[in-house]
Amino acid sequence: xxxxxxxxxxxxxxxxxxxxxxxxxxxxxxxxxxxxxxxxxxxxxxxxxxxxxxxxxxxxxxxxxxxxxxxxxxxxxxxxxxxxxxxxxxxxxxxxxxxxxxxxxxxxxxxxxxxxxxxxxxxxxxxxxxxxxxxxxxxxxxxxxxxxxxxxxxxxxxxxxxxxxxxxxxxxxxxxxxxxxxxxxxxxxxxxxxxxxxxxxxxxxxxxxxxxxxxxxxxxxxxxxxxxxxxxxxxxxxxxxxxxxxxxxxxxxxxxxxxxxxxxxxxxxxxxxxxxxxxxxxxxxxxxxxxxxxxxxxxxxxxxxxxxxxxxxxxxxxxxxxxxxxxxxxxxxxxxxxxxxxxxxxxxxxxxxxxxxxxxxxxxxxxxxxxxxxxxxxxxxxxxxxxxxxxxxxxxxxxxxxxxxxxxxxxxxxxxxxxxxxxxxxxxxxxxxxxxxxxxxxxxxxxxxxxxxxxxxxxxxxxxxxxxxxxxxxxxxxxxxxxx
Amino acid sequence: xxxxxxxxxxxxxxxxxxxxxxxxxxxxxxxxxxxxxxxxxxxxxxxxxxxxxxxxxxxxxxxxxxxxxxxxxxxxxxxxxxxxxxxxxxxxxxxxxxxxxxxxxxxxxxxxxx
Numbered sequence: 001x002x003x004x005x006x007x008x009x010x011x012x013x014x015x016x017x018x019x020x021x022x023x024x025x026x027x028x029x030x031x032x033x034x035x036x037x038x039x040x041x042x043x044x045x046x047x048x049x050x051x052x053x054x055x056x057x058x059x060x061x062x063x064x065x066x067x068x069x070x071x072x073x074x075x076x077x078x079x080x081x082x083x084x085x086x087x088x089x090x091x092x093x094x095x096x097x098x099x100x101x102x103x104x105x106x107x108x109x110x111x112x113x114x115x116x117x118x119x120x121x122x123x124x125x126x127x128x129x130x131x132x133x134x135x136x137x138x139x140x141x142x143x144x145x146x147x148x149x150x151x152x153x154x155x156x157x158x159x160x161x162x163x164x165x166x167x168x169x170x171x172x173x174x175x176x177x178x179x180x181x182x183x184x185x186x187x188x189x190x191x192x193x194x195x196x197x198x199x200x201x202x203x204x205x206x207x208x209x210x211x212x213x214x215x216x217x218x219x220x221x222x223x224x225x226x227x228x229x230x231x232x233x234x235x236x237x238x239x240x241x242x243x244x245x246x247x248x249x250x251x252x253x254x255x256x257x258x259x260x261x262x263x264x265x266x267x268x269x270x271x272x273x274x275x276x277x278x279x280x281x282x283x284x285x286x287x288x289x290x291x292x293x294x295x296x297x298x299x300x301x302x303x304x305x306x307x308x309x310x311x312x313x314x315x316x317x318x319x320x321x322x323x324x325x326x327x328x329x330x331x332x333x334x335x336x337x338x339x340x341x342x343x344x345x346x347x348x349x350x351x352x353x354x355x356x357x358x359x360x361x362x363x364x365x366x367x368x369x370x371x372x373x374x375x376x377x378x379x380x381x382x383x384x385x386x387x388x389x390x391x392x393x394x395x396x397x398x399x400x401x402x403x404x405x406x407x408x409x410x411x412x413x414x415x416x417x418x419x420x421x422x423x424x425x426x427x428x429x430x431x432x433x434x435x436x437x438x439x440x441x442x443x444x445x446x447x448x449x450x451x452x453x454x455x456x457x458x459x460x461x462x463x464x465x466x467x468x469x470x471x472x473x474x475x476x477x478x479x480x481x482x483x484x
Numbered sequence: 485x486x487x488x489x490x491x492x493x494x495x496x497x498x499x500x501x502x503x504x505x506x507x508x509x510x511x512x513x514x515x516x517x518x519x520x521x522x523x524x525x526x527x528x529x530x531x532x533x534x535x536x537x538x539x540x541x542x543x544x545x546x547x548x549x550x551x552x553x554x555x556x557x558x559x560x561x562x563x564x565x566x567x568x569x570x571x572x573x574x575x576x577x578x579x580x581x582x583x584x585x586x587x588x589x590x591x592x593x594x595x596x597x598x
Contacts, residue, residue: 072583437521
């Protein structure tokens, strides 16, 4: 029986090899001749390529219906992050901040500035709206400014949310994104009684961190940060504190030092994050930005460095690679606000500003701070939940952020592993659809996905074990490590 | 005419002429899209209804337009394969997606009737 081809996308890796991938994210690397035979329906049913392709539902020589059933189940599983609607609710108690970060994305206000702080009426209204989300999991993340400057609002929101949740019975947790410099024993004693995680920023060793993230009244924020990380761990436990880094031009050539710093401070993961083109980073871009190609190269070198650290017996995870590897190697769903299809804007994460304005993402809020309110959903004080979350504006935005129908993305072989970010497209390229040929995000995602696929394909078993240890978050047992 | 149907005009613009019976307009459009980062591109037809793709230099970039035109031909073959596969088997993708979300069909119907 002649075989029937099933939907697939492909990319020529080189003159000899073609990468093929289907809707469910199953993939194979074929010899170019086999690929040519595949699409011309000339493969013989006894060839190993035929059997591999059949096993991964790229073709079928039997009944179509069970194969469609199988692919549909896999596809639905991959998209199951859509089942629950918005789980991440970011709240900005104040825009005021005591830091003077050189690349600040939020256009903060000085500590002494009047206003720019949330009142209790708005805070209460926000919590009421948050609990209208159908998601069984609710994460309330306090952002800034520096949220600890308005600890009373944080406390108010935590206590009111916990009270509401007595009736709603959702899986509720809180995260405070803070520079930690204002954290006190008294605050921590309070936070210990609640389900709180701390997310802070550590940009690298002392000199690098202080260069990127000085305080307004002190150029040395590093020592204070390290001291407060220890204090938080004492009260809340070792796993309660995580850190984020931002790569600037100064850190680009020193990412291994940044990794070493994370290790020496007891962190077991890092997310190597490129600079976002928003806020002050855009305004003062000259001294901090870099070509995306330089970031990609630095990322690859650092990932190899991190893999070697793992092979030498230390479990240390790189977050971006882990997200992509989970998509590449497992059938599971991985929603990620900045990189999913449809985009996560408002439907996976949403942000409530100090004044009650609701934006589709933190990046949308950053754009608004520069005067562009294109992604403002409305204000909690005069809009209902359906008016905010079921608006024509939001439906239109989401429908235009499905990779399946975006130019170039629609036939990109790496679509199953990637995602759309309409706000980023708008900020970088002037419209929410964007142009993939000139998109830096596309270039970065595609290059890093191909790099990881290459490491997977080349089949060094020890590297595969490292990857699986990242995906499962379980260290490799000592006898399985060893030099690369 | 210099090479493989690629014409270099006096102003440095490079012209590629394509037969519509071999390449679909969809494949030609998708291919040109991929090259918009390297040069300015215009798709047109000449008096004989032959499809012409015109490449001109972006002044700030030093790409060789003849090389780009050759790459264009290769990419066009791949794009046409994509279009062909989609035409022959794309309906199966729709079946997969419909099947994947069939469990929420009753919810949609209920929502419309209430």
